[in-house]
Amino acid sequence: MARLCASGICQRVERMNRRRTLLWLGLGLLAVGALAFPAAAWAAPMSEEGGSAGGATFFGLIPLIILFPVVGLLINLAFGKYLGEKWVGVVACGAAGLSFVIAVLQLVSLVNNGFHAETFSLADWIVIGDLNVPWAFQIDTLSVTMMLVVTGVGTLIHIYAVGYEHADVRHNGDPGRYARFFVYLNLFLAAMLILVTGNSYLTMFVGWEGVGLCSYLLIGFWFEKGEGGVGNARAGRKAFVANRIGDWAMLIAIFMLFWMFRSLTFGDIFGQLARIRLSEQGQLMITAITLLLLIGATGKSAQIPLYVWLPDAMAGPTPVSALIHAATMVTAGIYMITRSYPLFGLAPISQNAVALVGAATALWAATIAVGQFDIKRVLAYSTISQLGFMVAAVGMGAYVAGMFHLVTHAFFKALLFLSAGSVIQALERGQEHASGAAAHDSGHHGPDPQDMRNMGGLWSKLPITKWVYLIGALALAGIFPLAGFWSKDEILLDGFTKGITEGKPADLAVYLLLTVAAFFTAFYMGRQILMVFFGQPRTDAAKHATESPRVMTYPLIVLAFLAFFGGALNLPGLFGLEVPGAHALAEWLGHTLGEAEKGELNLLVAGISTGLALVAIAISYAIYRGKPATAEERDPLQGMLGPVFTGMNRKWWVDEFYDLIILRPYNWLARISADLIDGRFWHDWFHDAVLAGLFNIFSRLLADGVDKGFVDPVISDFPADLSKGIAAFFRRVQTGFVRSYALAVFVGVVVVLGYFLIVR
Amino acid sequence: MESTVPTSYYVVLSAILFTLGVTGVLVRRNAIIIFMSVELMLNSANLVFVAFARQFMELSGQVFVFFVMTVAAAEVAVGLALIVTIFRTKKSISVDDINQLKG
Numbered sequence: 001m002a003r004l005c006a007s008g009i010c011q012r013v014e015r016m017n018r019r020r021t022l023l024w025l026g027l028g029l030l031a032v033g034a035l036a037f038p039a040a041a042w043a044a045p046m047s048e049e050g051g052s053a054g055g056a057t058f059f060g061l062i063p064l065i066i067l068f069p070v071v072g073l074l075i076n077l078a079f080g081k082y083l084g085e086k087w088v089g090v091v092a093c094g095a096a097g098l099s100f101v102i103a104v105l106q107l108v109s110l111v112n113n114g115f116h117a118e119t120f121s122l123a124d125w126i127v128i129g130d131l132n133v134p135w136a137f138q139i140d141t142l143s144v145t146m147m148l149v150v151t152g153v154g155t156l157i158h159i160y161a162v163g164y165e166h167a168d169v170r171h172n173g174d175p176g177r178y179a180r181f182f183v184y185l186n187l188f189l190a191a192m193l194i195l196v197t198g199n200s201y202l203t204m205f206v207g208w209e210g211v212g213l214c215s216y217l218l219i220g221f222w223f224e225k226g227e228g229g230v231g232n233a234r235a236g237r238k239a240f241v242a243n244r245i246g247d248w249a250m251l252i253a254i255f256m257l258f259w260m261f262r263s264l265t266f267g268d269i270f271g272q273l274a275r276i277r278l279s280e281q282g283q284l285m286i287t288a289i290t291l292l293l294l295i296g297a298t299g300k301s302a303q304i305p306l307y308v309w310l311p312d313a314m315a316g317p318t319p320v321s322a323l324i325h326a327a328t329m330v331t332a333g334i335y336m337i338t339r340s341y342p343l344f345g346l347a348p349i350s351q352n353a354v355a356l357v358g359a360a361t362a363l364w365a366a367t368i369a370v371g372q373f374d375i376k377r378v379l380a381y382s383t384i385s386q387l388g389f390m391v392a393a394v395g396m397g398a399y400v401a402g403m404f405h406l407v408t409h410a411f412f413k414a415l416l417f418l419s420a421g422s423v424i425q426a427l428e429r430g431q432e433h434a435s436g437a438a439a440h441d442s443g444h445h446g447p448d449p450q451d452m453r454n455m456g457g458l459w460s461k462l463p464i465t466k467w468v469y470l471i472g473a474l475a476l477a478g479i480f481p482l483a484g485f486w487s488k489d490e491i492l493l494d495g496f497t498k499g500i501t502e503g504k505p506a507d508l509a510v511y512l513l514l515t516v517a518a519f520f521t522a523f524y525m526g527r528q529i530l531m532v533f534f535g536q537p538r539t540d541a542a543k544h545a546t547e548s549p550r551v552m553t554y555p556l557i558v559l560a561f562l563a564f565f566g567g568a569l570n571l572p573g574l575f576g577l578e579v580p581g582a583h584a585l586a587e588w589l590g591h592t593l594g595e596a597e598k599g600e601l602n603l604l605v606a607g608i609s610t611g612l613a614l615v616a617i618a619i620s621y622a623i624y625r626g627k628p629a630t631a632e633e634r635d636p637l638q639g640m641l642g643p644v645f646t647g648m649n650r651k652w653w654v655d656e657f658y659d660l661i662i663l664r665p666y667n668w669l670a671r672i673s674a675d676l677i678d679g680r681f682w683h684d685w686f687h688d689a690v691l692a693g694l695f696n697i698f699s700r701l702l703a704d705g706v707d708k709g710f711v712d713p714v715i716s717d718f719p720a721d722l723s724k725g726i727a728a729f730f731r732r733v734q735t736g737f738v739r740s741y742a743l744a745v746f747v748g749v750v751v752v753l754g755y756f757l758i759v760r
Numbered sequence: 761m762e763s764t765v766p767t768s769y770y771v772v773l774s775a776i777l778f779t780l781g782v783t784g785v786l787v788r789r790n791a792i793i794i795f796m797s798v799e800l801m802l803n804s805a806n807l808v809f810v811a812f813a814r815q816f817m818e819l820s821g822q823v824f825v826f827f828v829m830t831v832a833a834a835e836v837a838v839g840l841a842l843i844v845t846i847f848r849t850k851k852s853i854s855v856d857d858i859n860q861l862k863g
Contacts, residue, residue: 736859743786 055112058105062120062137065102065147066193068095073186080179089162092182096158096189100151106144115141115591119199119267126202130262138199138266142592145403145585146196146335149410153327154189156555160418161185161319163551167425168317172222181221181317188214192328196335200265201254204336208300209247211329216240218320219313226315235312242309246299253292260285270342278346290343290350293336294357301333302384303361303391308655310384314376318421321376326383326417327410334390334406338399341593345397352506355395359495359513362388364652366520370527370637371648374450375420378528382476383413385517389491392510398494399593400586404570405491407585408483412475412563418556419469423532424449425552426462426545434540447539452528453631457537461545464553466533468560473529475563477522477613480606483566488518489606490572496605515609522613526620534624538631572601770811777804791843791853795836802832 072095080088109118117140125135161181169175191214195207220236227234254264260282261269278286297303302310313325324330337344337354344351362385369381386409393402427449435446447454459466475482478489492514499508537543547553570585583598623636638645647653777800784797806825813821847853 736861738855738858739786739789746782746786 055108057109057113057118058102059109059113059118059120059137059139061102061105062139062197063122065099065106065151065197066190068098068102069186069190069193071095073183073190076179076183076186080183081176083179085162085166085175085178088179088182089158092186093155093158093162095186096151096155099189099193100148100155103144103147103151106139106147110139110141110144115588117141117592131258131264133200133202133264135203136199136265137197139197140592141588141590142335142338142403143196145407145589146331147193149331149407150189150192150196150328153410153414153559154192154323156558157319157323157327157414157418158182158185160322160421160552160555161317163549164319164418164421164425165317167428171425171428172225177221181218184214184217184221185319185323188218188324188329192332195332199267200263201257201269202264204339205247205250205254208250208296208332208336211324211332212240212243212247212300215243215313215324215329218324219316221316221320232315235309235315239309239313242306243299246296246306249292249294249299250296253289253296256285256289256292260289266339273342273346283346286343287347287349290340290347291353293340293343294350294354297333297337297354297391298357299333300336301330301387301391303333303357303388304364307361307365307384308658311377311380311651314374314380318376318417318424321380322414322417322421325380326413330383330387331390331406331410334387334394334402337391337394338403338593341394341397341399344394351395351397353395355392355506355510358388358391358393358395359510359517360388361385362392362517363513363520364388366517366524367648368651369524370520371635371645371650372524373452373635373649374448375423375452375455375528375532376417376450378452378524379413379416379420382416382521382524385521386413386476388517389488389514392514393491393494396494396498396507396510398491400570400589401487401490401494401599403589404585405487407569408475408487408563408566411559411566412472412482412484415468415556415559415563416472416476418552418559419465419472422465422548422552422556423455423458423462423469423545425548426458426465427455427539427541429546430461430544431539431541433544433546447541447631449541451631452531454539455532455537455542456535457533457542458545459533461542462533462547464547464556468553468556469533470529471560471563473525475566477525477617478518478609479522479613480610481567483563485606485610486567486571489601489609490570490599492518492609493572493599493602493605496602515612518609519612519616522616523620526617527624530620530624572599574601767811767815770807774804774807774811777801777807789854789856791846791855794855795839795843799832799836802828 072091075091076083076088083091110116117138119136119138121134121136123135124132126133165178165181169178169181188211191207191210193207194210195204198204198207216236216239219239220233223233223236226232257269258264261272263269263272276282295306299306310325310330314321316325344354365381365384365388369378369385372378372381386405390402390405390409393399393405431446431449471482475484478484492511495507495511495514498504499506499511537545568581568584571582573582586598623640635645635649641648650656781797781799781801781804784800785794788794788797806828809821809825809828813819813825843853846858850857
């Protein structure tokens, strides 16, 4: 299809097909809705009618939010091969969309319920002695916020993926994997929703592991591709192992929580925390628990020291990078820390550690992002950096600011990744066009379509993508009045207030680190925009790039809208004036997180950060205006910074460092264990010489002495001979002559009758 | 009931017939003859049944005879069919030739 449509005539046909696809999408949503109706009818009686503040509540529908993606993935798993791309997409998007509807219903329910948190218990899950973990859903303002983000952004990305994967599976030469992609995507959605809806640490951990698995599966979606045919598989493994380290800490924290509180549900733990006074030992325990939780968060949310997996995770298809590795899964750590705020509130040491880790990560990753050439890697490091902002915020106790940034970041980072995917595919199309349709099936060839050095001059080629990309980039850079400005500013404001006004040195350090990170953020985004969209096209691919189909650009437009106006969720107060709608998110989350601070717009903080951002963009403009002119030319920063730029480009050699201090000793130890301990000692000597030798002697004894000497002649041969002899005797009776049998019968009858007649 | 033949006569006759039947089964080789001898034995039993039924004025003995005759007829039908089949394969109906399970 794509090959045919390289010519102009077919483009109209293609467009008509797209329109029909959209129609099918709508029909499919209706169909899945119809399927869901019985389920809803089943669940409806469970929803209580009429909350305390009037109006209906739909808490009973909460299991459906997980059920829909599960049903979707089961349908695609079983019938995906036969459904065809259209219906696979319809089912997956329909499932995601219906989950979003449920999330909205939960929002309505909470409003009607007077914002009171609700627990919906579905079933007992684990009941062993003291351990009683129900499978229950926590519905409060915090979890509903997460549900809305996960399902909302998730649905948009699902729709985008319908278009993106259509091209991606063909570009990679295996259209049969189309359905598999959406199975994984729905599975991810289900796991993420388990994570955010669970009302205990264990339920959360189930989702926590589930999203890790999906991440692994999707990073390695093209597992046979990548460097040396194993690059993508290695990237998936790296993500999995790095996450395991975090999971290990998380599990130990969960064990300790149970040991301390005899329960794992949030309500029980935080309720006990509020009642009891902690002993010194208890204080120590809480600190240990929170530090372990922090390690868990560094794994999932890609913070120092476990962040190394996230850039490699870009091996996955771009919608995955957007959904999992930018917008939702990686925010799980922030959600978990926010959820555990009563614990962290009692452990100031851990809080400082969280804040400093976050701030350090924010700056560290931002510097690396400056030196990258891969369009997705820049965004990956930017994600790590922004997650650092959020972690720093929750570490300072500014949970609302952290969540606010989480939400806006989900908008603009999903937007950026998806737009980057649009750019990449535009380049792939351009490459195909340039090299002729004949080379279509041969997979990767020509210049790397993800390398920004191969782009340039796309401004006139991509009429929609350029605008949404620009909006995303400005939102990320924190330019007024886009979403990123408000949320980033709130975090900086918290650091400023706590650091300078309240004089906490750790928070001051956090503030300074984050401010510098914000400067770098604006710089690398400016660099990226200039390298991608401006200057002259540096390759044939860039010269012939074309805009993506509407099924991809429409979600981008929606996300761009959100990235533009997302800041309205939580506007700060201004000079004590009541701005209408200000602090909406703070008040909303305040019902769960307790009374939250309500930031005033501080012109100094906002001015510094915006000023720095503008300066950074100006610098990037000065440096990268029209440069590099060709793909071979070296980066202009290389000339100015020299080895520093090399360091940024090589990610400060962290991978090499880990390789040196962890992987190599580990491999060495493994080889020693395998060769020397297992091979030589255990296998060759102990097993072969000692065990096998002894066993041989013993079995020889058994065979010759016991078996041949006693068992064979006495137990088996003798009875056999005996029965053979008896049989030989009686065989003679069996002559085969009917008359002799009849005679025997006759004689028998006579004898029996005679006995009865005569003897008795 | 006027002067009639005493029951003992019937019993003796029946015993003679039965003995003839047994002897026939034991000494003859022709399967059809053996069959006929078996019929003889069955009928000697029938005779005794009828005789005692008359003596004790009891109908059940006579009813039994009908059963025996029915079963005998069925048996003959099956038996003759077997004999015909055997003759077709063995070309003989001597029971001494039929001394193998397989054949």
